[in-house]
Amino acid sequence: ADVLRDALSRTTASVVWDPHLRGRPPVPGARLVTPSAQEARVFVRQLDDDEGQSGDGAGLRTAARDARALVRAWQVQAVAVTLGERGALLSHGETPLLVPTPAAASGDPCGAGDRFAATAAGLLADGAFTEAAVQAAVHAATRYVAEGGARAMVTAEDQRTRRPEQPLPDGDTTADALRTAARVRTAGRTVVAAGGCFDLLHAGHVALLQAARRAGDCLIVCVNSDDSVRRRKGDGRPLVPVADRVRVLRALECVDAVAVFDEDTPERLLAELRPHIWAKGGDYARTPLPEQPLVESWGGQVLLLPYLDGRSTTGLARRAASSPVRSGGRR
Structure with a gap:
């Protein structure tokens, strides 16, 4: 152990240190240290600079103070205190960043x-910023608990988490979504799917997707391809190409995976995903949904969710096009 510690202290690679109460302190200069809130409280109490303060190990103020003290005492670059269902608190020694979980997840946290x-x-090794790595780590840990934790059978390939800024090609994105749906179903959890063009993502879209995610244990978004949008909306659409639309959607904390379909309606893709819930905005309440019989054929449920009034891609595009041009040729 001492030989490994000595080697790590001299390496130029990014070191992530998951400390143990019976273990030794992390090597100075470690990129990120990841104690739980309870562990951080114990570590700080062992330091001379605890300042005699006490508090709940799960409290945000206590976690922020503990993280700041540990960054300084251990001489590391950052400490991420994990807070269970509340997410994680990242500190570089100054004002901390709270990274909440994307949704509540009940299950074995082991x-x-x-x-x-x-x-x-893994993400830091790939060159991600610490904040982005912690955000993805919170998402991955939440998904892990929601899918059954240590009892769930997960392949090594499925365990990897990609950075939102490096989206997969359409085919790989869809394959990843299919694997996610199968894994969640196998774990006995609820798969939710929602669909749309999502051209110029706006507050109405986000509210719908957040509500959909809360209806189950994972959310897969089905997105129309560029050709599909063009057939439905006209030659001027989409305003945003599908690769960018996928990239933005995958960056949302409430979205677990994105799949792309080329048809006018998503029945073929839904037949492969077989979600337990197919979520649509409340503006479809009086509109027959062609995919409803298909979803119900395997015992699935079509669910309507509230939609924010006054939000639409068409309206945003119209206002942008009619806005006056300012000096310098900028809008």
Whole structure:
């Protein structure tokens, strides 16, 4: 152990250290240290600079103070205190960043800390910023718990988490969504799917997707391809190409995977995903949905969710096009 510690202290690679109460402190200069709130409280109490303060190990103020103290005492670049269902609090020694979980997840949390640390380490090794790595790690740990934790059978390929800024090609994105749906179903959890063009993502879209995610244990978004949008909306659409639309959707915390379909309606894709819930905006309440019989054929449920009035891509595009041009040729 001492030989490994000595080697790590001299390496130029990014070191992620998951500390243990019976273990030694992290090597100075470590990129990220990932104690739980309870562990951080114990570590700080062992330091001379605890300042005699006490508090709930799960409280945000306590976690922020503990993280700041540990960054300084351990001489590391950052500490991410994991807070269970509340997410994680990242500190570089100054004002901390709270990274909340994308949704509530009930299940066995055993191993979630390991998933958090491993995900963060992989992304940092790929060149991600610490904040982005912690955000993805919170998402991965939440998904891990929701899918059954250590009891769920997950392949090594399925365990990897990609950075939102590096989206997959359409085919790989869809394949990833299919694997996610199968894995969640196998774990006995609820798969939710929602669909649309999502051209110029706006507050109405986000509210709908957040509500859909809360209806189950994972959310897969089905997106019309560029050709599909063009057939439905006209030659001037989409305003945003599908690769960018996928990239933005995958960056949302409430979205677990994105699949692209080329048809006018998503029945073929839904038949492969077989979601338990197909979520649509409340503006479809009086409109027959061609996919409803298909979803109900495997026992699925079509669910209508509230939609924010006054939000639409068409309206945004019209206002942008009619806005006056300012000096310098900028809008």
